[in-house]
Amino acid sequence: MRYVSTRGGNAPLRFTDTILTGLARDGGLFLPEQTPDVRAKLDAWRSLPYAGLAFEIMRLFADDIPENTLREIIRKSYATFRHAEVTPVVKAGDVHILELFHGPTLAFKDVALQFLGNLFEYALAKTGGEMNIVAATSGDTGSAAIYGVRGRARIRIFVMHPHGRVSPVQERQMTTVLDDNVRNLAVEGTFDDCQNIVKALFNDLAFRDANKLGAVNSINWARVLAQVVYYFYAAFRVQEATGAAHVRFAVPTGNFGDIFAGYVAHRMGLPIDKLVLATNENDILARYFDTGAYRLGDVAPTLSPSMDIQVASNFERYLYYLAGENPEALNGWMDAFRKTGALTPGIADHPCFAAGRGDTAMTLAAIRTYWQQHRRLLDPHTAVGVAVAERFLDPAAPMICLATAHPAKFGDAITRATGQNLARHPLLDALMDMPTRMTVVPADTSAVAAIITGA
Numbered sequence: 001m002r003y004v005s006t007r008g009g010n011a012p013l014r015f016t017d018t019i020l021t022g023l024a025r026d027g028g029l030f031l032p033e034q035t036p037d038v039r040a041k042l043d044a045w046r047s048l049p050y051a052g053l054a055f056e057i058m059r060l061f062a063d064d065i066p067e068n069t070l071r072e073i074i075r076k077s078y079a080t081f082r083h084a085e086v087t088p089v090v091k092a093g094d095v096h097i098l099e100l101f102h103g104p105t106l107a108f109k110d111v112a113l114q115f116l117g118n119l120f121e122y123a124l125a126k127t128g129g130e131m132n133i134v135a136a137t138s139g140d141t142g143s144a145a146i147y148g149v150r151g152r153a154r155i156r157i158f159v160m161h162p163h164g165r166v167s168p169v170q171e172r173q174m175t176t177v178l179d180d181n182v183r184n185l186a187v188e189g190t191f192d193d194c195q196n197i198v199k200a201l202f203n204d205l206a207f208r209d210a211n212k213l214g215a216v217n218s219i220n221w222a223r224v225l226a227q228v229v230y231y232f233y234a235a236f237r238v239q240e241a242t243g244a245a246h247v248r249f250a251v252p253t254g255n256f257g258d259i260f261a262g263y264v265a266h267r268m269g270l271p272i273d274k275l276v277l278a279t280n281e282n283d284i285l286a287r288y289f290d291t292g293a294y295r296l297g298d299v300a301p302t303l304s305p306s307m308d309i310q311v312a313s314n315f316e317r318y319l320y321y322l323a324g325e326n327p328e329a330l331n332g333w334m335d336a337f338r339k340t341g342a343l344t345p346g347i348a349d350h351p352c353f354a355a356g357r358g359d360t361a362m363t364l365a366a367i368r369t370y371w372q373q374h375r376r377l378l379d380p381h382t383a384v385g386v387a388v389a390e391r392f393l394d395p396a397a398p399m400i401c402l403a404t405a406h407p408a409k410f411g412d413a414i415t416r417a418t419g420q421n422l423a424r425h426p427l428l429d430a431l432m433d434m435p436t437r438m439t440v441v442p443a444d445t446s447a448v449a450a451i452i453t454g455a
């Protein structure tokens with residue numbers, strides 16, 4: 001399998017080089033040259049445990065890694081999860097909840113970043129190289145990335161978060177990691193500022209090469225790939241329980257990474273009849289799927305900060321398919337977007353997407369209802385997904401709602417919704433007494449570059 005850039009300006013690469021490169025050299029995102037059709041394999045895959053299923057899916061895409069090595073990378077990556085099923089599914093009311101938060105940082109991003117850390121270690125040992133990972137986070141990516149690579153040889157990681165704009169727990173999850181290869185940078189700006197600095201550093205090809213930059217943001221194809229697995233796993237579990245031929249997924253969405261993985265699963269032939277995209281008040285994506293126009297707005301802080309995003313970096317991957325896998329057409333759209341802050345590609349004529357927005361009141365109401373009626377605590381991101389999912393229920397196609405974070409990561413929202421401080425987790429409680437380390441920096445690319453080079 002080879003990977004091409006959405007913008008057509010990067011020679012096709014094998015899997016390992018694609019992962020090490022991260023963002024394509026022409027500024028585009030990597031996608032596989034073809035999507036494998038796995039419909040004939042689904043029945044054989046149904047009974048596999050999580051790691052076995054991950055191996056069968058990933059070997060189709062990572063065919064330059066020896067099979068035993070890939071198996072071992074996957075085994076190690078999911079041995080750190082606290083649940084034997086890795087991503088279990090539970091029923092709550094009319095929906096099924098796919099619990100993606102049993103990893104080391106209690107967020108779904110662990111599913112991809114534990115894998116990516118092991119993959120980088122393997123690839124760098126093989127090539128003898130080193131890497132400086134540069135990442136931006138609005139909260140959850142940072143700690144999951146740090147836990148994916150902490151203490152590993154050949155890798156240093158620089159994580160930028162918007163200073164004072166991530167929750168205290170999220171900040172502590174990052175800044176209590178004191179390994180020598182971890183640097184936390186608190187940027188005086190927004191998440192989009194952080195993300196723009198990452199993009200500027202990667203687009204400076206001389207800097208990028210000299211400093212061997214690597215990416216862990218959801219632009220990295222390995223992250224999408226790792227997330228494809230749980231769509232299969234959850235669909236199988238719910239089909240087993242209900243006998244349904246098709247399932248639906250509701251996905252709380254920020255950078256369009258997680259839901260894009262669902263779209264890849266759909267393209268591979270998993271019987272998903274709807275992917276329900278759920279946003280908070282920062283609803284550029286929901287507006288796009290309603291109107292066919294992708295138009296920039298302002299970022300407003302909400303109860304679900306990991307979705308407080310306007311420019312969804314992975315959306316370009318979807319646009320590439322919408323453009324008929326034609327890089328010229330895609331480049332035209334991206335240019336228009338850069339110049340005008342809007343693009344109007346229209347809506348695909350195969351409507352597997354539905355979309356909606358769950359605002360603060362709906363988020364709080366969903367948390368309250370699921371606690372009162374089903375004794376389930378939903379974190380505010382999950383609650384946005386559940387609130388929107390309820391508009392798209394169909395008895396013939398069970399709804400699977402992705403639970404993207406443990407509720408204890410967002411205890412204030414739980415308290416606000418239920419009137420009680422119900423969401424605790426011993427791992428998070430323990431953080432409060434631990435020493436921390438971070439560096440405050442201005443929202444300025446050269447200031448960050450100087451830290452990376454050690455100047």
Ligand SMILES: *Cc1c(COP(=O)(O)O)cnc(C)c1O
Pocket residue numbers: 107108109140141218252253254255256257258259306307381382404405
């Ligand atoms: C990152 C994140 C999301 C959004 O995922 P995307 O892949 O950016 O769409 C949703 N919920 C939580 C808890 C997250 O950390």
